[in-house]
Amino acid sequence: MTAGEIQKQIEASIGGATVEVRDYTGTGDHFEVRVVASAFEGKTPVQRHQMVYAALGASVDGRTIHALALKTLTPQQAASAR
């Protein structure tokens, strides 16, 4: 799986999301993902991560993707983090 595929899958599933993906081992199975989406507003961290996991579906089974470090922010949180 490539960083681009992950980005596309999340963007397709969570409307208006801005997604940054980094393949931090260069082996296509360890990724750092930062998702900024207004759809996260009013959602708990668990619910936000579940939305991203749902977007990636069966890929997050430990075989295709071994490791996924996730950051999920609302646009407001992203603005104050910068």
Added chain:
Amino acid sequence: MAESAADRIRKTIDSNRIVIYMKGTPSFPMCGFSAATIEVFNELGVPYETVDVLTDPEIRDGIKRFSDWPTIPQVYINGQFIGGCDIVREMHANGELQPLVQGALQ
């Protein structure tokens, strides 16, 4: 009849204030994310129970369905699923975890 994985999980998280489902053990974590999660709770200096999913395939699979969460580690406080490594680290950094943990241990 043998207990189901969900029954065993429910029993474990109901009888321990803090439970961490992880790969390996606190002394020998078998995954960086499990290690980082243990580090957070060691920094807080609170007692916790761990379950090594690598030694129990039924729980390894069952815990993912139990919480609708596809990854390990998983942290439960007072019987509630709190999150995985990223969430726990974030809550530790922004000061939300400490009061939650202290409240659970009272």
